[in-house]
Amino acid sequence: MKEKNSISKYLPNKEVKKIKQFIKGKETPFLIVDLKKVEHNYNQLHSLLPFAKIYYAVKANPLDEVVKTLEKKGSNFDVASIYEIDQCLRLGITPDRLSYGNPIKKKEHIAYAYKKGIRLYATDSFEDLEEIARYAPGSKVLFRILLQGGNADWPLSRKFGAHPDMIYQLILKASKLNVVPYGLSFHVGSQQRDIGSWDNAISLCKYLFDALRQHKIQLKAINLGGGFPTRYVHSTHPLDVYTKLVTKFIDEDFPNGERPEILIEPGRSMVGDCGVMVTSVVMISRKSTLDKHKWMYLDCGKFNGLIETLDESIKYPIFWEKATARDRNTEKVILAGPTCDSCDIMYEKYQYKFPKGVKEGDKLFILSTGAYTLSYCSIYFNGFPPMKYYILK
Amino acid sequence: MKEKNSISKYLPNKEVKKIKQFIKGKETPFLIVDLKKVEHNYNQLHSLLPFAKIYYAVKANPLDEVVKTLEKKGSNFDVASIYEIDQCLRLGITPDRLSYGNPIKKKEHIAYAYKKGIRLYATDSFEDLEEIARYAPGSKVLFRILLQGGNADWPLSRKFGAHPDMIYQLILKASKLNVVPYGLSFHVGSQQRDIGSWDNAISLCKYLFDALRQHKIQLKAINLGGGFPTRYVHSTHPLDVYTKLVTKFIDEDFPNGERPEILIEPGRSMVGDCGVMVTSVVMISRKSTLDKHKWMYLDCGKFNGLIETLDESIKYPIFWEKATARDRNTEKVILAGPTCDSCDIMYEKYQYKFPKGVKEGDKLFILSTGAYTLSYCSIYFNGFPPMKYYILK
Numbered sequence: 001m002k003e004k005n006s007i008s009k010y011l012p013n014k015e016v017k018k019i020k021q022f023i024k025g026k027e028t029p030f031l032i033v034d035l036k037k038v039e040h041n042y043n044q045l046h047s048l049l050p051f052a053k054i055y056y057a058v059k060a061n062p063l064d065e066v067v068k069t070l071e072k073k074g075s076n077f078d079v080a081s082i083y084e085i086d087q088c089l090r091l092g093i094t095p096d097r098l099s100y101g102n103p104i105k106k107k108e109h110i111a112y113a114y115k116k117g118i119r120l121y122a123t124d125s126f127e128d129l130e131e132i133a134r135y136a137p138g139s140k141v142l143f144r145i146l147l148q149g150g151n152a153d154w155p156l157s158r159k160f161g162a163h164p165d166m167i168y169q170l171i172l173k174a175s176k177l178n179v180v181p182y183g184l185s186f187h188v189g190s191q192q193r194d195i196g197s198w199d200n201a202i203s204l205c206k207y208l209f210d211a212l213r214q215h216k217i218q219l220k221a222i223n224l225g226g227g228f229p230t231r232y233v234h235s236t237h238p239l240d241v242y243t244k245l246v247t248k249f250i251d252e253d254f255p256n257g258e259r260p261e262i263l264i265e266p267g268r269s270m271v272g273d274c275g276v277m278v279t280s281v282v283m284i285s286r287k288s289t290l291d292k293h294k295w296m297y298l299d300c301g302k303f304n305g306l307i308e309t310l311d312e313s314i315k316y317p318i319f320w321e322k323a324t325a326r327d328r329n330t331e332k333v334i335l336a337g338p339t340c341d342s343c344d345i346m347y348e349k350y351q352y353k354f355p356k357g358v359k360e361g362d363k364l365f366i367l368s369t370g371a372y373t374l375s376y377c378s379i380y381f382n383g384f385p386p387m388k389y390y391i392l393k
Numbered sequence: 394m395k396e397k398n399s400i401s402k403y404l405p406n407k408e409v410k411k412i413k414q415f416i417k418g419k420e421t422p423f424l425i426v427d428l429k430k431v432e433h434n435y436n437q438l439h440s441l442l443p444f445a446k447i448y449y450a451v452k453a454n455p456l457d458e459v460v461k462t463l464e465k466k467g468s469n470f471d472v473a474s475i476y477e478i479d480q481c482l483r484l485g486i487t488p489d490r491l492s493y494g495n496p497i498k499k500k501e502h503i504a505y506a507y508k509k510g511i512r513l514y515a516t517d518s519f520e521d522l523e524e525i526a527r528y529a530p531g532s533k534v535l536f537r538i539l540l541q542g543g544n545a546d547w548p549l550s551r552k553f554g555a556h557p558d559m560i561y562q563l564i565l566k567a568s569k570l571n572v573v574p575y576g577l578s579f580h581v582g583s584q585q586r587d588i589g590s591w592d593n594a595i596s597l598c599k600y601l602f603d604a605l606r607q608h609k610i611q612l613k614a615i616n617l618g619g620g621f622p623t624r625y626v627h628s629t630h631p632l633d634v635y636t637k638l639v640t641k642f643i644d645e646d647f648p649n650g651e652r653p654e655i656l657i658e659p660g661r662s663m664v665g666d667c668g669v670m671v672t673s674v675v676m677i678s679r680k681s682t683l684d685k686h687k688w689m690y691l692d693c694g695k696f697n698g699l700i701e702t703l704d705e706s707i708k709y710p711i712f713w714e715k716a717t718a719r720d721r722n723t724e725k726v727i728l729a730g731p732t733c734d735s736c737d738i739m740y741e742k743y744q745y746k747f748p749k750g751v752k753e754g755d756k757l758f759i760l761s762t763g764a765y766t767l768s769y770c771s772i773y774f775n776g777f778p779p780m781k782y783y784i785l786k
Contacts, residue, residue, distance in 0.1 A: 081731075124678070125679070127677065159738055160733075162679075163682075166679075166681050282497050284520065285517070286559070288539075288559050297497045339474075343703070360500070375773055377772050380476065383477035
């Protein structure tokens, strides 16, 4: 018999049991964060790409507990602002383990980061490069290439990176300034489904490495960025398929021990499956007697945790607390959040199926909500507080 | 000579001067809120629709200072959650001035609201109605009609309201429960440009009033909801054109002293033009040497104040601090925010023009940012704090 789509596809029964026990008596909505899984994910990535220096993208889940867990594992950290720098330093992380990866920086913030000891910066423009040279002299700089982000679940825009021709010019310029043109970086798009994207990007890097060598500039590093997947509704290749192919792409372009230093910035793939959001059904209703679909309103929504459902980009696996693998009588519903905002609808085109027995007050588990949920919450929109969280012990 | 698009179209010179003085030495980004304007807007609406009971939609701008200002003017309040109820009560507003306008409510929250003295509720489903009857017995209920929200800047979905046929059934049901079927409510869509929308909605109300009278049910009130405009880039009719026509629509359908009690829930139109966001240019750059347009990165973005730029729905008037009415040499730019999120771009299709003299560190004024900005902010996404605010004295 074909296995049905059930929670056991994502979580072992033992864990589901533990979670059901844990949530008793707790007011929803909240997020449960499993630090053991964070450790597991770090270990897995480290063993699959042993030559890569891991820079965890703090923005994916900036909880102190998560950052601290990764710190103990030996991770480095990609920070997006001086506020994330302050957080990491407060947690006792030394500045040599931080990379200021946001190419958009106020000069005051560059100066602040430099004062705090940060010596690795990303850039994608002459304007920013000149300020790094001025306010963070002697630092290593990674130059971000602009890629197309097709086949990524969370869309990649043209916001970051510059055209390879301009990157080339930028590096020539850098070689005349008081900075170290250290390497290249790119981002293929978050939750990238096409592993070939890395192939193209790495080939571009190879091309630039060679072209710059003509000018006696030897780049040393490639930052592969993020893009590795976590587990949402539509499955991807397993992580080891990604890492094997990416390793192959690197070895093809940089054979015979020429491999540059490799950095990687996992966010979603490091913490996505470490979170389970627990929400209650506030109401199930119809708009008219002839309405084809019921509306199911939850106590979490776009503004308190699920902003990545914008354009229905990220499709989380969602299960009823009482679901069994044998549920037959299911129906499609539209899922919406609790605020008075008409755009607070999570899924209308893509319709989730639930057993007809689901009723008001029942709980749903929204899996793989460990990344890009907590810190995206609004501060009290419609009065609803930001999402609480619990650390699973 | 044709007047150019300048800040003086929106703010008198005196006010601009005052703001320029006020912002000196303050670190951006922040919002300036002008309470005198809130008072002015209340007075204006009250004098244009003297027969309407005003319920300010707290969610539009929930600052204590704003709510308190309106409380003193005699406003009532539309609240979206028990948290907004708690806020209003904390500020000394009596519960008879509150309407719990969110049709999506946990039963525990209905019971809580009832305990706190709330006796006016909105609903759009049998499920919610039955819970109101059970947990808030004897309360007045407004039934929300589902409308199409075409021609509104901020899109109206099918999330709220029920089909008129179902509203009819709901009210029949209500007449057999321990609640008072008090009236109808609707929402034509926020920043609605087509005043005819109210005509259609009011006619629907008239039809339902008549149909229900056959069952000896006399509805008493119509809640016109929100939808009146504030001043963004694309101009609308002035408020008095809206109010005159809406009054006419009501009088046509309810002539000869039959006019029901009229409620109105202004949010955007009450506070939109009471806020000026002050932001700094973090960087201006290009993606390639042949790039047609420059990118201008600001220190505020989608996640710290400007979420309503989603799909470029709301287009705020934006001006350079040093702009003069004589600026000739302007160019189009793409406007993006400070986070590392690729979707943090405010305007790419609709391109704002700025004088070529704008440079990094300069300030921009984003006008009409008094509604749906502060409380929509994320809590520390990418580490960036929620937006600060100052009250203009």
